[in-house]
Amino acid sequence: MNKELWALVPASGVGSRMKADRPKQYLTLNNRTVLDLTLHRLLSVPNLSGIMLVLSDEDEYWPSSQYASHPKVHCAVGGLERFHSVLNGLYELTEIAADDAWVMVHDAARPCVRVSDIEKLFDLASQLDGGLLGIPAKDTVKQVNLQAEVSHTLDRSKIWLAYTPQMFRLGQLRDAIEQAISKKIQITDDASAMELAGFSPLMVEGATDNIKITHPEDLSLAEWFLTQQRAG
Numbered sequence: 043m044n045k046e047l048w049a050l051v052p053a054s055g056v057g058s059r060m061k062a063d064r065p066k067q068y069l070t071l072n073n074r075t076v077l078d079l080t081l082h083r084l085l086s087v088p089n090l091s092g093i094m095l096v097l098s099d100e101d102e103y104w105p106s107s108q109y110a111s112h113p114k115v116h117c118a119v120g121g122l123e124r125f126h127s128v129l130n131g132l133y134e135l136t137e138i139a140a141d142d143a144w145v146m147v148h149d150a151a152r153p154c155v156r157v158s159d160i161e162k163l164f165d166l167a168s169q170l171d172g173g174l175l176g177i178p179a180k181d182t183v184k185q186v187n188l189q190a191e192v193s194h195t196l197d198r199s200k201i202w203l204a205y206t207p208q209m210f211r212l213g214q215l216r217d218a219i220e221q222a223i224s225k226k227i228q229i230t231d232d233a234s235a236m237e238l239a240g241f242s243p244l245m246v247e248g249a250t251d252n253i254k255i256t257h258p259e260d261l262s263l264a265e266w267f268l269t270q271q272r273a274g
């Protein structure tokens with residue numbers, strides 16, 4: 043089977059929860075943008091064929107990136123929601139990669155991802171229909187109603203938090219997202235589309251520091267994690 047591996051990076055969001063003066067992927071950590079840090083990690087993955095980077099058509103920051111002219115970085119235009127951006131990137135990838143190539147979709151907003159975790163994901167999930175990095179729930183988990191009143195306690199041995207990268211075959215992921223859109227189902231990650239299409243993505247445990255920068259306090263946390271990783 044094809045072992046070709048691509049990365050797809052959705053970076054077309056506005057970062058509304060971050061409340062910054064620019065999209066969060068262009069905020070800086072130790073003098074480098076979140077997006078450049080993320081691309082650096084992905085470009086360090088051995089045997090990566092290339093990266094499909096999905097940018098907003100209003101993006102004015104990308105030309106200043108240190109990777110703007112990198113031969114392995116290709117660009118696509120984003121859409122309204124994350125899944126539209128991912129699908130647009132998959133359409134562009136379809137022009138240059140095989141339908142059975144593996145694609146790792148990784149949020150631009152997760153710059154602390156470890157190359158060793160990416161390799162672990164590839165090794166384990168490429169033996170199956172694909173999978174995703176995540177972490178098992180470590181606290182007691184409650185099911186609540188809209189008033190935050192607890193109805194019951196969930197069995198946390200079956201609860202994981204979904205991170206990225208999420209890796210699937212190009213053609214299967216493209217078809218699965220198209221199906222979710224045609225059924226008008228809002229999906230917040232790539233694995234959800236695959237689940238709806240009948241696949242069972244493998245959860246692969248990764249490091250807990252692979253956080254998604256979402257709120258203002260996450261920026262200094264990510265900076266601290268990056269410093270710790272360099273020291274370790």
Ligand SMILES: Nc1ccn([C@@H]2O[C@H](COP(=O)(O)OP(=O)(O)OP(=O)(O)O)[C@@H](O)[C@H]2O)c(=O)n1
Nearest residue numbers: 052053054055056057058059122123127150151
């Ligand atoms: N229409 C969109 C929305 C999101 N993303 C990307 O998907 C990743 C995860 O999304 P999220 O953290 O929700 O980012 P934003 O949508 O930018 O943030 P917010 O929801 O706070 O506005 C980010 O790298 C973001 O740039 C995208 O490419 N296209």
Ligand SMILES: C[C@](O)(CO)[C@H](O)COP(=O)(O)O
Nearest residue numbers: 149204205206230231232254
């Ligand atoms: C894909 C994701 O990172 C998995 O945790 C997440 O779903 C992205 O967006 P969200 O809108 O913040 O849930």
